[in-house]
Amino acid sequence: MSRQLRLAVQRNRARRRLREAYRAARDAAPAHAALVVIGRPAVLREPFATLLGQMRQALAAIPGPRLA
Numbered sequence: 528m529s530r531q532l533r534l535a536v537q538r539n540r541a542r543r544r545l546r547e548a549y550r551a552a553r554d555a556a557p558a559h560a561a562l563v564v565i566g567r568p569a570v571l572r573e574p575f576a577t578l579l580g581q582m583r584q585a586l587a588a589i590p591g592p593r594l595a
Contacts, residue, residue, distance in 0.1 A: 531568055541566040544575065548582040555583045557591030 532538045545564050549556075556562070570578065 532566060532571070537568075537571060538566070541570040544570055544578060545582075548575070548578050551579055552583040552586055554594065555586040556593070557586075557589050558594050560589055560591060 532541055545566055549562075549564070573581075
């Protein structure tokens with residue numbers, strides 16, 4: 528998690544939001560890929576629906592076969 532989020536409370540909240548967004552969008556991810564997601568301060572300001580859409584878009588851009 529990026530140190531751009533100075534307080535531990537902010538880092539933990541961003542981490543929880545990103546994990547939940549990944550869980551909801553993992554069907555768009557390639558079958559076998561190692562991912563590194565860097566949390567930025569905007570993660571805390573964006574509505575979750577926007578965050579979810581951005582996560583799906585980012586995962587869909589990674590080449591490779593998808594899980595069925």
